[in-house]
Ligand SMILES: Nc1ncnc2c1ncn2[C@@H]1O[C@H](COP(=O)(O)OP(=O)(O)OP(=O)(O)O)[C@@H](O)[C@H]1O
């Protein structure tokens with residue numbers, strides 16, 4: 642394995658009937674990566690994930706996990722990955738502990754691993770409760786415990802934030818960040834909502850109609866996020882002698898595209914020039930705009 646690459650997906654494609662569902666998709670995951678796999682409904686996220694896990698046959702391309710070719714060395718490849726597709730498979734009438742015990746038996750692991758992994762996902766105090774008493778967020782974390790019990794290098798989660806409340810989403814993000822940084826796992830998380838993923842992934846891939854249309858690194862994401870539009874409600878708009886770049890919206894509102902740091906100086910300048918500011922609104926971030934534009938352009942093809 643070179644450069645800590647743990648998952649390599651090379652030009653895979655999948656055809657069902659006459660439809661190409663996954664079109665020449667290539668992805669790389671390194672240890673410690675958290676990759677956001679974004680796309681609108683029907684883009685092919687779940688299908689791509691199923692292909693990477695050997696749950697469906699691909700018509701072309703290749704997949705390597707932990708350095709092993711999925712087709713040539715299936716058992717070794719698959720032992721390096723843990724996944725949840727859509728929802729975790731759990732026995733509701735059993736406790737979390739009993740659910741995990743089944744996994745230790747399957748993998749031939751010692752029972753000590755159950756409490757270790759329960760602690761890792763923050764379920765140690767509730768592990769003996771029945772799963773039917775768990776919240777959705779707790780079930781999701783138990784699912785992750787199942788998926789990582791055999792210490793895989795790669796964790797793949799298909800829409801894990803679906804249905805979680807903001808608190809549950811926050812807890813899940815903290816857990817995934819911990820798994821990436823402390824356990825050195827590579828994590829792929831899919832979602833159709835970009836804002837759910839942008840502040841904790843180090844890379845974002847956007848999939849539209851089975852094709853990857855954007856693959857952005859964290860620096861590029863930050864760059865795109867740095868410039869924001871601010872709408873200011875002011876008492877006058879004859880500001881050309883005070884400000885260089887701004888757009889007039891109406892007689893009481895102007896729009897400024899700038900960074901957070903520069904905004905502070907702009908506001909000082911305005912106040913020093915006796916401009917009253919009644920309200921400052923931040924527009925939807927530009928990465929979401931990029932995503933919407935890209936998906937809309939491609940959908941209209
Ligand atoms: N077995 C199948 N037979 C025919 N078409 C299929 C099959 N499985 C998936 N598709 C089609 O493939 C496309 C991609 O589906 P997929 O479920 O992978 O998308 P997705 O990005 O996961 O969507 P969602 O956000 O809704 O989960 C869809 O148009 C779907 O209708």
Ligand SMILES: [Mg+2]
Pocket residue numbers: 686687688799
């Ligand atoms: Mg899906």
